[in-house]
Amino acid sequence: MKAFTYERATSPAQAVAAAARAPNARFIAGGTNLLDLMKLEIETPQHLIDVNGLGFDKVEATPQGGLRIGALVRNTDLAADTRVRRDYGLLSRALLAGASAQLRNKATTAGNLLQRTRCPYFYDTAQACNKRKPGSGCSAIAGVSRQLAVVGASEACIATHPSDMAVAMRALDATVETVRPGGVRRTIPIADFHKLPGSTPHAENALLPGELITSVTLPPPVGGKHVYQKVRDRASYAFALVSVAAIVQRDGTGRVALGGVAPKPWRLESAEAQMPRGAAAVAAALLAGAKPTGQNEFKLTLVERTLDAVLTEARS
Numbered sequence: 001m002k003a004f005t006y007e008r009a010t011s012p013a014q015a016v017a018a019a020a021r022a023p024n025a026r027f028i029a030g031g032t033n034l035l036d037l038m039k040l041e042i043e044t045p046q047h048l049i050d051v052n053g054l055g056f057d058k059v060e061a062t063p064q065g066g067l068r069i070g071a072l073v074r075n076t077d078l079a080a081d082t083r084v085r086r087d088y089g090l091l092s093r094a095l096l097a098g099a100s101a102q103l104r105n106k107a108t109t110a111g112n113l114l115q116r117t118r119c120p121y122f123y124d125t126a127q128a129c130n131k132r133k134p135g136s137g138c139s140a141i142a143g144v145s146r147q148l149a150v151v152g153a154s155e156a157c158i159a160t161h162p163s164d165m166a167v168a169m170r171a172l173d174a175t176v177e178t179v180r181p182g183g184v185r186r187t188i189p190i191a192d193f194h195k196l197p198g199s200t201p202h203a204e205n206a207l208l209p210g211e212l213i214t215s216v217t218l219p220p221p222v223g224g225k226h227v228y229q230k231v232r233d234r235a236s237y238a239f240a241l242v243s244v245a246a247i248v249q250r251d252g253t254g255r256v257a258l259g260g261v262a263p264k265p266w267r268l269e270s271a272e273a274q275m276p277r278g279a280a281a282v283a284a285a286l287l288a289g290a291k292p293t294g295q296n297e298f299k300l301t302l303v304e305r306t307l308d309a310v311l312t313e314a315r316s
């Protein structure tokens with residue numbers, strides 16, 4: 001691990017000012033992904049700004065009838081919140097499908113959104129990887145790609161986004177609130193938060209340098225049956241091959257987002273019009289234009305079958 005300096009921020013203004021002063025700084029909260037990346041020298045920040053003391057650790061009702069989730073709310077606490085379990089069951093289930101109990105105790109809401117891909121070549125510094133080192137190539141395209149993306153990828157990168165929580169938040173139309181140096185605040189719809197790789201796979205999200213996530217807001221609950229199903233190689237502590245987050249209303253309409261198949265939580269609102277027609281129609285719409293590799297082509301069938309199981313469960 002490279003040497004770095006460290007400070008504890010005591011206010012959001014102090015945190016973003018420190019980030020503005022040190023261009024190669026990173027915010028750290030739970031550190032469940034960042035510390036691994038630093039040990040492997042994939043991330044080499046010269047300065048860490050600890051934001052654990054900023055007080056963003058509460059889940060609060062909004063005047064609009066939704067919930068504002070502080071950026072530092074731990075995944076375990078969010079999954080167990082009675083309002084989340086009652087009104088946003090999809091989110092609670094997705095959180096509990098992620099990582100391990102120990103990691104969920106430490107991992108935060110903002111950190112979960114920002115976690116980086118688990119593409120094996122990204123973690124192997126002896127291999128070419130455009131995301132880790134822009135312009136170096138992509139070892140995965142002709143390599144081991146079983147876990148990787150079938151839609152939304154590019155010729156530069158076929159990595160998937162690893163979060164379960166973000167898939168549920170995409171289905172719930174969450175928004176991400178931030179603060180920047182100078183105190184500028186903004187709200188980013190989660191649909192626009194994660195970027196597709198295009199020719200710049202190292203640019204993974206909409207955050208600007210020094211911009212800090214303060215909270216994630218859920219709109220008022222939409223009712224319906226909430227189902228999250230994750231298909232993976234072992235029963236726990238594994239990333240999704242395919243996951244499906246669905247909210248299904250009594251009349252068969254609803255929302256669907258996919259995990260494990262794309263560089264970002266994958267939701268196409270236009271595909272949801274197909275929900276009353278069944279899983280095959282929804283899967284065809286969600287996966288239109290898919291470009292699987294020989295190793296991950298199975299995901300196309302797996303999406304349809306998982307969707308079928310989810311829609312069947314939602315109707316039961």
Ligand code: SF4
Nearest residue numbers: 119129130138157158
């Ligand atoms: Fe790197 Fe993306 Fe290629 Fe994986 S898929 S090796 S993360 S460029």
